[in-house]
Amino acid sequence: MSVLVFAELDNGSIKKSSLEAIYYGSEVAKAKGSSVTVLAIGESSNEALAIAGKYGASKVLWASDARLNVASIQAYSSVLAEAVNATSAEFVILSKSSLGDAVSARVSAKLKASIVSNVVDLPDFSSGVTVKRSIYTGKAFATVALTADKKVIAIKKNAVNVVEGDGSASVENFAPSLNDADFAVKVTGTHKASGQVSLPEADLVVSAGRGLKGPENWGIVEDLANALGAATACSKPVSDLDWRPHHEHVGQTGIKVSPNLYIACGISGAIQHLAGVNSSKVIVVINKDPEAPFFKAADYGIVGDVFDVLPRLTKAIQAAK
Amino acid sequence: MKILVCITNVPDTTAKISFTDGDTKFNKTGVQYICGPYDDYALSRAVELKEQHGGTVTVLNVGEAESEQVIRKCLAIGADDAIRVNTEPTDSYFVAEQIAHIASQENYDLILMGRESIDFNSGVIHGLVGEMLGIPSLSPVMKLEIDGGVAKMTREIEGGKEDIEASLPLVLGCQEPIAEWKIPNMRGIMSARTKPLKVVEPVGVGLTITEKYALPAPKGAVKMIPAEEAEKLIDLLKNEAKVL
Numbered sequence A: 001m002s003v004l005v006f007a008e009l010d011n012g013s014i015k016k017s018s019l020e021a022i023y024y025g026s027e028v029a030k031a032k033g034s035s036v037t038v039l040a041i042g043e044s045s046n047e048a049l050a051i052a053g054k055y056g057a058s059k060v061l062w063a064s065d066a067r068l069n070v071a072s073i074q075a076y077s078s079v080l081a082e083a084v085n086a087t088s089a090e091f092v093i094l095s096k097s098s099l100g101d102a103v104s105a106r107v108s109a110k111l112k113a114s115i116v117s118n119v120v121d122l123p124d125f126s127s128g129v130t131v132k133r134s135i136y137t138g139k140a141f142a143t144v145a146l147t148a149d150k151k152v153i154a155i156k157k158n159a160v161n162v163v164e165g166d167g168s169a170s171v172e173n174f175a176p177s178l179n180d181a182d183f184a185v186k187v188t189g190t191h192k193a194s195g196q197v198s199l200p201e202a203d204l205v206v207s208a209g210r211g212l213k214g215p216e217n218w219g220i221v222e223d224l225a226n227a228l229g230a231a232t233a234c235s236k237p238v239s240d241l242d243w244r245p246h247h248e249h250v251g252q253t254g255i256k257v258s259p260n261l262y263i264a265c266g267i268s269g270a271i272q273h274l275a276g277v278n279s280s281k282v283i284v285v286i287n288k289d290p291e292a293p294f295f296k297a298a299d300y301g302i303v304g305d306v307f308d309v310l311p312r313l314t315k316a317i318q319a320a321k
Numbered sequence B: 001m002k003i004l005v006c007i008t009n010v011p012d013t014t015a016k017i018s019f020t021d022g023d024t025k026f027n028k029t030g031v032q033y034i035c036g037p038y039d040d041y042a043l044s045r046a047v048e049l050k051e052q053h054g055g056t057v058t059v060l061n062v063g064e065a066e067s068e069q070v071i072r073k074c075l076a077i078g079a080d081d082a083i084r085v086n087t088e089p090t091d092s093y094f095v096a097e098q099i100a101h102i103a104s105q106e107n108y109d110l111i112l113m114g115r116e117s118i119d120f121n122s123g124v125i126h127g128l129v130g131e132m133l134g135i136p137s138l139s140p141v142m143k144l145e146i147d148g149g150v151a152k153m154t155r156e157i158e159g160g161k162e163d164i165e166a167s168l169p170l171v172l173g174c175q176e177p178i179a180e181w182k183i184p185n186m187r188g189i190m191s192a193r194t195k196p197l198k199v200v201e202p203v204g205v206g207l208t209i210t211e212k213y214a215l216p217a218p219k220g221a222v223k224m225i226p227a228e229e230a231e232k233l234i235d236l237l238k239n240e241a242k243v244l
Ligand SMILES: Cc1cc2nc3c(=O)[nH]c(=O)nc-3n(C[C@H](O)[C@H](O)[C@H](O)COP(=O)(O)OP(=O)(O)OC[C@H]3O[C@@H](n4cnc5c(N)ncnc54)[C@H](O)[C@@H]3O)c2cc1C
Pocket: A208, A209, A210, A211, A212, A234, A235, A236, A237, A238, A249, A250, A251, A252, A253, A254, A265, A266, A267, A268, A269, A270, A271, A272, A273, A276, A286, A287, A288, A289, A292, A304, A305, A306, A307, B013, B037
């Protein structure tokens, strides 16, 4: 009857979104009177994993087999399914991400588990198990009952208000049985920008659109993002035009974000763009056109020229520090 | 090469979302349906691969009769035939079961679909189908070339991308820029009318039940800050909104 959380690692540390999943898992366990175990796969350390205790986990299973250092959808799915069986977990909790989607799906198929993604709140146990999930790219919600014995829940960012405690988790080695078929897919190269705030994980996002006129003008966007410690994002035409890399594209056909603060600069606010950002807690819109539809979805608005307003905001933040 | 492309019949991206019957049903009145934008990328790449390597492209939709308009459009874009599993696609596991069931009856080299549907956005069908068939699944794939029996791909990861090689058969969730969206031409539209569309009944049962829908609470009024006083925004974000 226990709860197992699949934690993703980034450079050996548990990702922020996974810490949220661990906390979510501990709340589920509390409601069910059971405990939370975390599964971490890949290179890490005992100290880095013991952090899970602060978020309510009592134990971390660490699969440190060197073959697992490069994330492999199939191998990770096999390891997670084995951990579910080893802990007799009823609930598998994880944070939604491209790896999380792929792994949770394969695990559900292995376990014949109910799977619900984009969950935005803690489960309701008043009759069976139901969760609230976001649908239509943030335009609506659905209440969904999970009817199988095993249940996989993939949460969206900010699904739960995390409160850090002072617990520490014990870390145990977990040696799964792996076979060659788990490694049939070969990763031949990785291209990753380093030192940047990861967009899906970010609490603060500065996003810019075609109003910036060209890629050579992105300095003012990056300066503002750096001053805030924010991630940068962009509208679809901006990535289509190759002004910015594709992994910054947010919206209905891009990354969906739900940060605490989303600042939109020179973006008109087309319905497809809004769909990917409308679950942000606070939205700021800076646009020179007072009729831009984005203002209707905003909490704060400035009708102004981004080339004037952005550098002034950057200065104001630096001055306030 | 035999390619199966799984497509969704979904409300247009500009559709206004509302519910009826005490918030238990999606309100279809006045809603235009389209082929999921990600599925469109998958289909376009499938048609290009067929042009390069020969073979067939079969379109598969799990959906009710109203999907047929969108299925015909896929045939007009260049698919050879289509299969519709006659049921409402209500649960990820259930939909994947249908796809795996159909796929297991033929030897497809590639099973392509969008990275996620734009109605339920779960992004899990590719993984479920891959596991049910016992073959690798990858998503989101943004580049796909076939060289002999090997697929060379680029997959988006957080903050970048990775290059991947794997032998066929594979299940792939696709996204841009894997191909350019294709628009059907007159000849395609004419020939689509007579291409085979087989309707089959579903197997298995779902593992979740959607009980109720809700719309988000309406947004409060926007607070405007004059451009001359733009700096005040920082103070408001700190002390009023408390997000800094
Ligand atoms: C199926 C489909 C899916 C789509 N998916 C997405 C998606 O996922 N994400 C997405 O973003 N779009 C998506 N789109 C495209 C979307 O419809 C819009 O075309 C797009 O979001 C517009 O991008 P933009 O706001 O950057 O550009 P524009 O609409 O051109 O807006 C530019 C804005 O900048 C303002 N501006 C110009 N100069 C300045 C200045 N100096 N200072 C301040 N403001 C200035 C203008 O007033 C204008 O409002 C999709 C479209 C379709 C059909």
